[in-house]
Amino acid sequence: xxxxxxxxxxxxxxxxxxxxxxxxxxxxxxxxxxxxxxxxxxxxxxxxxxxxxxxxxxxxxxxxxxxxxxxxxxxxxxxxxxxxxxxxxxxxxxxxxxxxxxxxxxxxxxxxxxxxxxxxxxxxxxxxxxxxxxxxxxxxxxxxxxxxxxxxxxxxxxxxxxxxxxxxxxxxxxxxxxxxxxxxxxxxxxxxxxxxxxxxxxxxxxxxxxxxxxxxxxxxxxxxxxxxxxxxxxxxxxxxxxxxxxxxxxxxxxxxxxxxxxxxxxxxxxxxxxxxxxxxxxxxxxxxxxxxxxxxxxxxxxxxxxxxxxxxxxxxxxxxxxxxxxxxxxxxxxxxxxxxxxxxxxxxxxxxxxxxxxxxxxxxxxxxxxxxxxxxxxxxxxxxxxxxxxxxxxxxxxxxxxxxxxxxxxxxxxxxxxxxxxxxxxxxxxxxxxxxxxxxxxxxxxxxxxxxxxxxxxxxxxxxxxxxxxxxxxxxxxxxxxxxxxxxxxxxxxxxxxxxxxxxxxxxxxxxxxxxxxxx
Amino acid sequence: xxxxxxxxxxxxxxxxxxxxxxxxxxxxxxxxxxxxxxxxxxxxxxxxxxxxxxxxxxxxxxxxxxxxxxxxxxxxxxxxxxxxxxxxxxxxxxxxxxxxxxxxxxxxxxxxxxxxxxxxxxxxxxxxxxxxxxxxxxxxxxxxxxxxxxxxxxxxxxxxxxxxxxxxxxxxxxxxxxxxxxxxxxxxxxxxxxxxxxxxxxxxxxxxxxxxxxxxxxxxxxxxxxxxxxxxxxxxxxxx
Numbered sequence: 001x002x003x004x005x006x007x008x009x010x011x012x013x014x015x016x017x018x019x020x021x022x023x024x025x026x027x028x029x030x031x032x033x034x035x036x037x038x039x040x041x042x043x044x045x046x047x048x049x050x051x052x053x054x055x056x057x058x059x060x061x062x063x064x065x066x067x068x069x070x071x072x073x074x075x076x077x078x079x080x081x082x083x084x085x086x087x088x089x090x091x092x093x094x095x096x097x098x099x100x101x102x103x104x105x106x107x108x109x110x111x112x113x114x115x116x117x118x119x120x121x122x123x124x125x126x127x128x129x130x131x132x133x134x135x136x137x138x139x140x141x142x143x144x145x146x147x148x149x150x151x152x153x154x155x156x157x158x159x160x161x162x163x164x165x166x167x168x169x170x171x172x173x174x175x176x177x178x179x180x181x182x183x184x185x186x187x188x189x190x191x192x193x194x195x196x197x198x199x200x201x202x203x204x205x206x207x208x209x210x211x212x213x214x215x216x217x218x219x220x221x222x223x224x225x226x227x228x229x230x231x232x233x234x235x236x237x238x239x240x241x242x243x244x245x246x247x248x249x250x251x252x253x254x255x256x257x258x259x260x261x262x263x264x265x266x267x268x269x270x271x272x273x274x275x276x277x278x279x280x281x282x283x284x285x286x287x288x289x290x291x292x293x294x295x296x297x298x299x300x301x302x303x304x305x306x307x308x309x310x311x312x313x314x315x316x317x318x319x320x321x322x323x324x325x326x327x328x329x330x331x332x333x334x335x336x337x338x339x340x341x342x343x344x345x346x347x348x349x350x351x352x353x354x355x356x357x358x359x360x361x362x363x364x365x366x367x368x369x370x371x372x373x374x375x376x377x378x379x380x381x382x383x384x385x386x387x388x389x390x391x392x393x394x395x396x397x398x399x400x401x402x403x404x405x406x407x408x409x410x411x412x413x414x415x416x417x418x419x420x421x422x423x424x425x426x427x428x429x430x431x432x433x434x435x436x437x438x439x440x441x442x443x444x445x446x447x448x449x450x451x452x453x454x455x456x457x458x459x460x461x462x463x464x465x466x467x468x469x470x471x472x473x474x475x476x477x478x479x480x481x482x483x484x485x486x487x488x489x490x491x492x493x494x495x496x497x498x499x500x501x502x503x504x505x506x507x508x509x510x511x512x513x514x515x516x517x518x519x520x
Numbered sequence: 521x522x523x524x525x526x527x528x529x530x531x532x533x534x535x536x537x538x539x540x541x542x543x544x545x546x547x548x549x550x551x552x553x554x555x556x557x558x559x560x561x562x563x564x565x566x567x568x569x570x571x572x573x574x575x576x577x578x579x580x581x582x583x584x585x586x587x588x589x590x591x592x593x594x595x596x597x598x599x600x601x602x603x604x605x606x607x608x609x610x611x612x613x614x615x616x617x618x619x620x621x622x623x624x625x626x627x628x629x630x631x632x633x634x635x636x637x638x639x640x641x642x643x644x645x646x647x648x649x650x651x652x653x654x655x656x657x658x659x660x661x662x663x664x665x666x667x668x669x670x671x672x673x674x675x676x677x678x679x680x681x682x683x684x685x686x687x688x689x690x691x692x693x694x695x696x697x698x699x700x701x702x703x704x705x706x707x708x709x710x711x712x713x714x715x716x717x718x719x720x721x722x723x724x725x726x727x728x729x730x731x732x733x734x735x736x737x738x739x740x741x742x743x744x745x746x747x748x749x750x751x752x753x754x755x756x757x758x759x760x
Contacts, residue, residue: 344587346572420570421607425621425673426597436619439611 002267024332045330053097056121061100064090067108069172069480071223072286073126073144075248076105076481080311085282086124089143090249096265106467107197108454109174110378112136113190114201117382122258126217128245138253140262142246144273148177148237149221151214153206154230157457158213161240167212170202176213176245180237188329199224199424200279200480210318219283226287237475302487308478315474316495322392322470323457329396331449332458334403337361341408356482357404363399370462372398377466387468391460399456406452410445443514450507454500471495521546521677522567522599522760527576529562534586537714540556540576544677544751551719551740555755560712564679565728567710568592568599572574597625600685604682606662608669615650618669622689626673633672639671639737641670644698660691669673680711716759720744728752 022303068074068082071268077083082103094101104120111123115137127138128146129254151157158167165188173195185191194211202214221234230340251259269275281376303309340357342351364372376394384390412438422432442449464473475492479485521598522544529537536559544550548643552688565571566577578585585595596716604637609617618640619633628636641647644664655661663683664757680699684692696718703709703722713719719726728736728751736749744760747753 415605415610417603417605417607417608418609421609423595424568424570424601424603424607425626425669426529426593426595427621428593431624433622436609436611444613 020127022119024286029353036327050067052257052261054121054261055098055256056252057099057290061089061102062094062097063119063121064094064477065103065104065106065111065114065123067111068105068127068477070217072224072283072385073217073219074124076477079306080469080477083228085144085278085286086126086427088258088278088282089275090122090124091270092278093262093265096268097261104467107174108172110465110467111174112250113378115250118252119304119382121255122252122262123250124221126247127250128210128217129248130176130179130245132179133250135252136253138256138259139248139250140259141266143266144279145248146176146245147218148180148215148242148299149218150237150240151203151206151216151221151224151232151234151235152212153209154232155213164191164213164240167194168210170194170196170211170214172199172202172216174198175216177217179413180215180483193234198476198480200483200485203228204324204485205234219286223286242267249442267352270313298487298505299482300481301484302478302491311474311478312471312495315469315492316470318388318463318468319460319470319472320459320499322388322460322463322468323453325388325392326395326399327453329453330399331469332405333396333400334407335438337404338407338411341404342411354365361404364398368463369395369398369459370385373462373466379406385462387463387466390470391466393455399452400460402452403449406445406448407441408441409448410441413444414440418519427467446511446514450503450511455505457503458496521548521581522710523577523579524567525577525579525711526663527563527566527578528574529559529571530666536732537566539575540732540734542727542734543735544708544710546708547674549649549707549722550725550727551723552710552712552727552729553716553719553755554735557651558729560729560733563680564601564710564712567679568596568601571643577667588728590717593625597621597673599679600673600675600677601679601681602663602666602670602683604686606654606659606666606686608662608666610654613651613653614646614657614665617654617665618672621669622672632663636665636672637668640671644668658691659687659759660694663687663691663695664698667695671702677708677710680709680713682712684713684715709735714759716744721727 015142025398051428066074066082066086068084070084071082073086074082074084082105086104090103091101104114108125111120111125111127112133112459114120114500115123123137126146127133127139128145129142133139143226150164156271158164165186169191171181171193177194178195181193181195182190185193194202194205196205198215199220202211202216204372205211206214215237218234231384248518249262250460251262264452266275277475280355291383303312307311327475337357337360340351340353341361343354373391373394376397377390381390381393418440419429423429427435460470463470464476469477471492475488478488482488522542522573524540527537527540528594538542540563552563554560563570566573567585569578575588575745577587580595580599583590583595585592590733608614609676612620613686615634615637618637619630622628622636623630638647638650640648644659644667646664648656649661649665654665655664662747668679683699687695692715696715699709699711699718700722711718711723721740723740725737726740727734728743728749730751736743736747736752744756747756
């Protein structure tokens with residue numbers, strides 16, 4: 001036994017060394033300590049197997065990505081935090097590893113990228129092991145056998161695998177169901193596939209007649225059948241020739257230590273029965289939330305029950321914080337870029353910085369804000385831990401291009417005599433700009449600037465793409481928690497509208513006051 | 521004081537100034553007249569480099585204004601300008617209009633600058649307008665403010681670019697009065713104007729420009745009494 005332990009230890013050290021040598025080498029180089037790498041080897045050499053720990057746990061926190069749109073494995077609990085079988089499982093694993101578990105809720109199709117970019121240590125999200133995903137991440141031992149189901153309307157004519165060809169199929173983006181549906185569409189061009197962020201949206205569109213079938217995992221399928229049993233039915237994928245697949249925890253390719261640790265705990269939990277208890281409590285006995293059907297009931301479910309109104313307020317806090325910060329960044333960038341754009345040489349030719357500003361404006365205006373956000377989030381600032389900062393920086397850079405053009409128009413509207421008047425006194429160009437032209441230009445630009453802020457406030461609704469919980473996403477999450485779309489969405493719309501209306505009134509007053517002062 | 525050597529200025533193919541040589545002495549009041557399009561405003565604006573000359577040299581005492589290495593802002597502090605359209609700063613009160621440049625460029629304290637501004641305002645009887653905005657003043661009042669705004673910098677010379685052309689007739693007098701007073705105090709002035717009375721009474725030299733060159737230059741008495749240039753004679757017969 002001791003020998004075996006030693007063997008394992010040696011293997012583990014090799015693993016550790018392989019995957020961490022780069023980190024430690026870098027560390028050694030940084031600290032200038034040539035013995036850093038070797039001393040680490042020695043300490044782990046003396047350690048017991050169980051105490052060898054992945055570098056990602058060094059901070060005492062296991063950061064886990066999930067996508068809380070997949071009951072009963074993960075969904076939004078009453079407190080707005082993800083809940084469900086997967087969440088309980090990973091918390092139990094974390095407890096046994098002696099670390100805190102920090103759950104990050106994000107879009108399903110962002111999970112794999114987030115693992116490879118190091119945003120999260122691992123992901124548990126009812127994720128099926130596939131060859132394609134294996135190229136980007138490692139999988140733990142499977143913890144659940146997943147079976148794809150086909151959900152159909154009660155009166156559906158789809159009976160066999162052939163019937164799926166040429167049908168309009170629904171699925172959740174990035175799921176196994178999506179792969180199956182896409183494979184069918186590849187073979188048959190008449191087949192149409194719609195991928196949703198939430199399975200609930202797909203099911204609702206099935207009920208509304210927009211879809212012919214929805215392909216999704218067994219458990220959520222049975223939850224939906226329980227909820228809408230009078231309208232829909234779930235058929236096992238075996239009837240359509242789908243193979244049974246397995247859920248596993250996704251782990252970074254290079255972190256084989258974490259993989260070993262998780263598999264070790266998983267094995268122990270299956271042995272001592274605590275795994276079966278979780279299955280019984282969170283899968284077999286899962287009951288979807290239900291609410292009454294009257295408007296008042298729906299209102300109560302959407303806003304009052306479990307203090308959900310607090311979630312809207314919280315979401316709106318994120319929305320307004322992102323928008324205000326972005327607006328400030330955008331204003332600063334906008335003024336600088338406008339001045340760069342308008343800079344001239346002594347001979348009245350455009351300068352290099354003017355051309356640079358022109359290119360910036362072209363690029364930003366020529367690409368969608370969502371793409372800019374994704375690029376900022378996953379590529380440029382992939383290591384940032386402050387979502388609001390990343391988002392507002394991205395929106396600020398976006399807004400800056402539009403603000404620059406607004407400011408430029410504002411400056412051009414200032415009579416050229418103002419600049420000449422200042423310059424003729426001996427003031428420099430910068431001084432004249434700062435004290436004379438810009439104050440007047442900003443006053444000219446105030447109405448379109450206010451308009452830009454209002455646009456910005458609404459545009460932040462796309463932060464849901466990177467898992468931030470703003471007002472729109474919060475409302476969206478409440479629809480999946482309550483299985484009710486109308487009230488939360490209308491509620492969010494009313495909040496946006498009210499705030500923007502109030503802003504419009506305030507901006508109008510400000511404008512009138514500024515105009516009073518110049519009496520022209 | 522100001523020396524101009526072979527000054528040319530073109531806007532594209534349009535040759536506005538075709539070689540001007542001139543010298544302004546300290547204490548002189550030079551009045552430039554001429555038909556519209558003759559280049560007289562362009563000439564004036566070249567002196568403080570609001571227009572960049574195509575070729576030629578301009579000297580202010582021992583400083584070459586046209587040399588790119590010369591700090592033009594320093595030159596302009598010594599060579600102020602009054603515009604046809606006043607160019608008061610619309611976003612500032614009258615007091616701030618006057619104190620801005622002394623505070624920013626001469627590092628005057630706010631108190632010092634304001635005291636000086638009030639003295640100047642009293643001189644043109646506009647002390648009560650100190651806290652008004654330019655938009656609240658008449659044209660004549662604005663131009664008087666523009667003149668004392670220049671004076672606040674203690675310039676060595678003031679360039680006047682048609683200072684009365686944008687004014688209603690009844691306001692011309694109040695502005696000319698200020699200019700006459702300045703001339704009597706010995707201020708060096710270069711004025712582009714259509715006010716022949718001012719040229720005759722106050723000018724020490726009168727210059728007639730046409731087609732981008734100086735056609736005739738003389739003391740006012742001789743200039744108006746015995747014009748030699750045919751174009752000048754035609755011009756005077758139309759305006760007098």
